[in-house]
Amino acid sequence: MPNVSFEKTNNVLGVITVAMPKQELTERLTTELKGQRAKVAMKGFRKGKVPMGTLRKMFGNEILGRILDEDIRESLFGYIEKEDIKLIFSPQPIEEEGTPVITAGNIEDLTLKYQVALEPEFSFEIPDTAFDYYVLDVKDEDIEEAVQSMLKRAGESEDLTEGTVQDDDVISVTFTEAGPVDDKITNATKIYLEALTDESKALFIGKSVGDSVNVADLSTLEKDSTEAYVKKYFLDLEDTETDISGKTFDVSVDGITRVTPSEMTTDFFAQYDPTGAVTTEGELRDDIVTKQSAGFKQQADGMAGFAIQKYLVENTEMELPIEMMKEINKEDETEYDLFERGVRWMLIRNKFAADEDLKLEYEDIREEAVSSLLGMLGGQRPDFLTEEFIDSYVKRALDDEEQRNQLSSNAIEKKIMNALREKVTLQDMPVDSDKFNEVIKKFNEANSPAPAAVLEEE
Incomplete structure (x- = not known):
């Protein structure tokens, strides 16, 4: 040798x-x-x-x-x-x-x-300053709106043969381009009144089957609508390049469907939560708060973690091989300041993990794999996602070197940040969802490019 x-x-x-x-x-x-x-x-x-x-x-x-x-x-x-x-x-x-x-x-x-x-010798201090920790303040009216929406979805619908459109009805409509135009754009679909703006809702309430209204701009019908949304869901246009700006449409009422909300029966709760964990109205409301807060909690953890990381990086003295690092960084598209910040944070977090005897366990990787899988499934846990399925999924992921490294890296980073957050003082900052989204937006703008886990608005 x-x-x-x-x-x-x-x-x-x-x-x-x-x-x-x-x-x-x-x-x-x-x-x-x-x-x-x-x-x-x-x-x-x-x-x-x-x-x-x-x-x-x-x-x-x-x-x-x-x-x-x-x-x-x-x-x-x-x-x-x-x-x-x-x-x-x-x-x-x-x-x-x-x-x-x-x-x-x-x-x-x-x-x-x-x-x-070589790894430098250094020491660091856990911050004694308080860090803002944003908490979603779920209003009673938001909970009530969510409850009523669930009851409607679980309720019974009836197609009316007579009567007029009322608040929260579902109406079958036909959109027809107005005016003397050849090859008029037309399409039949459904409109949910609860999704409309107050002004648009007023156009239809009191109308009967056979009546029609004229709308100058279809993108104003629903809340937070866009032209792209109108083309896809209202007009079913395959050609997304079709220009509909300036076009007005006649909207005829072809049918009225009225939903009778469900009662909070045993069947309703079983449909909402097949696991049987939610069986009362109180538990339902608590679960709504938990679920609405979950996505925002992830964002709050990320922002607080970034603030802690930034503090430690900027307040920890260490000697680094700067010239060698600059040579290595030439092969990377990352700006050197961000590259150096990443190196400093890697050394600090590794030292913290060693001092606290934090080690990556199988359960950490399994939890990260489940989190990743649920993210791909839109945050829902379908029936097929059994414990056996998850164990099989994790095994396949660990057999793949790239997936194994990614899961391990994410898992140990979360474990270290969770432990760090327990060491510092977090000051709760209750905000509603609109304010929370505003905070996230400002955070991303102020810290672009974003930290390792890119934050997205809910």
Whole structure:
């Protein structure tokens, strides 16, 4: 095996030298070629009798390359592990003039040098300042609106043969482009009155089947609507380039459907929560608050975590190999300041994890996998997502190196941040959903590009 030595050049830099003598390389290559010789069958020679010179010409460079790669890697990283050298980055090859080009026909002594960035010695203090922690303030009227919406969805619907449109009805309508126009745009669909603006709702309330209203701008019908939404859901236009600006539409009422809200029966609760955890109105309201707060809590954790991280990075002194880091960063599109911030945070969080004896456990990775899976499913947990399914999903993810590394990285980051948040003072800041979204927007704008977990508005 190669001879390996280490020289510390300053507090945060060092050089590891890997030397492979000519004799050892020659012996290793000869041994490998003899092993190949017993397997090679070549025209004109009996199996196992191909001349070594011929084998050297045919396979020598390929085998030598593999020997160099394996022996250098094993000896280099084996030495680092044995000597417990704490590095920030992987060893960086030092290119020196005069390094011989080694081939199977020209073996010489080989010496390779690697520059290494050493973990600095430093200490940090847990912040004694209070950090804002935003908490969703769910208003009673918001809870009531959610409850009534659920009762309506679980209720019975009736198609009316007579009568007029009332608040919260569902109406079947036909949109028809108004005016003397060839190839008029037209489409039949349904409108939910509860989704309309107050002004638009007033256009339809009191109308009967067969009546129609004229709308100058369809994007004003529903709350927070857009032209793209109108084209897709109101007009069913496959050609999204069709210009509908300035077009008015006649909207005819073709049918009225009235929903009778459900009562809070056993069947209603079972439909809402098949697990049986919610069986009363009080539990339902508490669950609504929990679910509405869940997404915002993730955002609140992220913002508080970023503030803590920023404080620690900016208030912790440490010596770093700046010039080496700048060279490494040239291969990355990340701005150097962000790159350096990331390195500083990595060192701080790793030290905190070591001090607190925080270790990545299987349950941490499993929890992260479930969180990721639920995110892909829109936050809902379907019936097929059993414990057996989750265990199988996690096993497949851990078998894939890329997924395993990603899950592990996310899981340990969350574990460290959870522990850090418990160490600091968090000052609750109750805000409603509109204010919360405004806070998130301002946070993203102020910290663009965003931290590791990109925050999104609810």
